[in-house]
Amino acid sequence: MGLPVVMVSQEEDDFCGDLAGVFSANQRFAPWQTNHVICCPDERAGDCAGWMGYGGCKKEYSHCICRVKPDEIVSGVEILLQ
Numbered sequence: 477m478g479l480p481v482v483m484v485s486q487e488e489d490d491f492c493g494d495l496a497g498v499f500s501a502n503q504r505f506a507p508w509q510t511n512h513v514i515c516c517p518d519e520r521a522g523d524c525a526g527w528m529g530y531g532g533c534k535k536e537y538s539h540c541i542c543r544v545k546p547d548e549i550v551s552g553v554e555i556l557l558q
């Protein structure tokens with residue numbers, strides 16, 4: 477236990493603002509009691525952009541999460557290895 481975690485998300489970093497506790501999977505299910513980095517897309521894709529619904533992406537396949545840059549995931553791993 478206590479393993480560090482890099483979480484890759486479909487939600488942009490500031491998804492839902494004050495309502496993040498309701499609609500954000502990042503807020504509700506972030507790795508618990510361990511060091512972690514959450515990698516988010518700069519913005520959601522297509523008709524998900526601006527959509528206010530749980531998790532931020534309304535597609536049933538990998539969609540907004542595909543906008544996370546691989547370099548950012550590598551950077552997340554490097555941060556946790558320091």
Ligand SMILES: [Zn+2]
Nearest residue numbers: 524533539540
């Ligand atoms: Zn989407």
